[in-house]
Amino acid sequence: MITSRLTSKSQTTIPQPIRAALHLKEGDALAYRIEDGCVILSRADPVIDDPFATFDEWNGEADRKAYAGL
Template identity: 50%
Template sequence: MQESTVTTKGQTTLPRDVRAALGLKSGDKVRYVVLDGEVRLLKARPVADLEGLLARPGKQPVSLDEMDDAISSGAIDGLRPDK
């Protein structure tokens, strides 16, 4: 278990092992997630890193118009009474 001291300014130094585990370098940003009295430290990722995250191999990308049509169709189908 790693630990560090918090200064009077609320600052601390992340232990080397923690920085290595997260792949942190000087200038990187971190995010803090508080859940049930515990804090999780995550390496912040730029939005550009999300490109391709939902890729579907072998399938063509769907346009925004196609997405809108599918949503509209689903909404209309949900309003039709069952036969």
């Protein structure tokens, strides 16, 4: 079992084996989920800065050519 301690400011260091397993680096966001009395720690989904990045409707080659100069 891997452990860490809580500081007086309610902070802890994520142990290196956990950081390695989750491929964490400085600045990464973490997500916490509570299930059956246990806390599950995972990488948080990255925040998409471009709200249109998820739209695939205009992601074809013809669209890229048509809108390349904008």
